[in-house]
Amino acid sequence: AQTVTQSQPEMSVQEAETVTLSCTYDTSENNYYLFWYKQPPSRQMILVIRQEAYKQQNATENRFSVNFQKAAKSFSLKISDSQLGDTAMYFCAFMKHVDDMRFGAGTRLTVKP
Amino acid sequence: NAGVTQTPKFQVLKTGQSMTLQCAQDMNHNSMYWYRQDPGMGLRLIYYSASEGTTDKGEVPNGYNVSRLNKREFSLRLESAAPSQTSVYFCASSEGAWEAFFGQGTRLTVV
Numbered sequence: 001a002q003t004v005t006q007s008q009p010e011m012s013v014q015e016a017e018t019v020t021l022s023c024t025y026d027t028s029e030n031n032y033y034l035f036w037y038k039q040p041p042s043r044q045m046i047l048v049i050r051q052e053a054y055k056q057q058n059a060t061e062n063r064f065s066v067n068f069q070k071a072a073k074s075f076s077l078k079i080s081d082s083q084l085g086d087t088a089m090y091f092c093a094f095m096k097h098v099d100d101m102r103f104g105a106g107t108r109l110t111v112k113p
Numbered sequence: 114n115a116g117v118t119q120t121p122k123f124q125v126l127k128t129g130q131s132m133t134l135q136c137a138q139d140m141n142h143n144s145m146y147w148y149r150q151d152p153g154m155g156l157r158l159i160y161y162s163a164s165e166g167t168t169d170k171g172e173v174p175n176g177y178n179v180s181r182l183n184k185r186e187f188s189l190r191l192e193s194a195a196p197s198q199t200s201v202y203f204c205a206s207s208e209g210a211w212e213a214f215f216g217q218g219t220r221l222t223v224v
Contacts, residue, residue: 043218091155101146105154
């Protein structure tokens with residue numbers, strides 16, 4: 001079974017600064033999908049960014065970008081120009097095929113004014 | 114557009130009682146999931162359903178059963194609730210390996 005590890009339980013960043021959240025995963029598969037989800041205090045899960053393993057180009061969505069290192073099985077999330085609204089739990093997720101999506105334990109990010 | 118709707122939002126059960134958590138999606142997705150969220154452990158997959166009529170165990174299926182009633186609905190049943198099942202439960206749906214949409218969660222307390 002594949003596992004997802006987020007080694008930073010909590011992080012903080014000053015408003016307007018850049019922060020990187022780490023994620024590693026373990027799999028023997030060659031084709032898979034990786035995601036970052038955000039969970040603000042409202043508890044609603046929101047997709048931040050998605051990466052397909054067969055694509056070498058790192059995904060970007062506005063201030064959010066990833067550093068996908070397939071050989072190292074690493075999938076970090078970089079948040080640029082951090083905003084107060086970025087304060088949330090962030091979860092890394094792995095999907096081997098279309099049926100089974102597994103999450104890491106999460107990183108609690110606090111953006112300080 | 115309601116997305117994924119879970120009921121109830123809150124529930125308190127006594128040990129040994131049974132209950133069913135309901136989930137419905139209106140996006141015509143094939144895949145549906147049940148997760149539980151506990152502090153420090155993220156979301157753990159209980160069961161998933163790749164399509165109507167199929168269900169598979171996830172990471173933590175013990176103590177739970179599921180039913181994929183039709184394409185829209187996927188229910189989670191606790192036959193004999195235990196305090197260890199105190200958690201927040203999320204239902205989600207997706208189409209293939211695209212974005213998963215989540216319900217608002219059910220906070221369950223077993224006393």
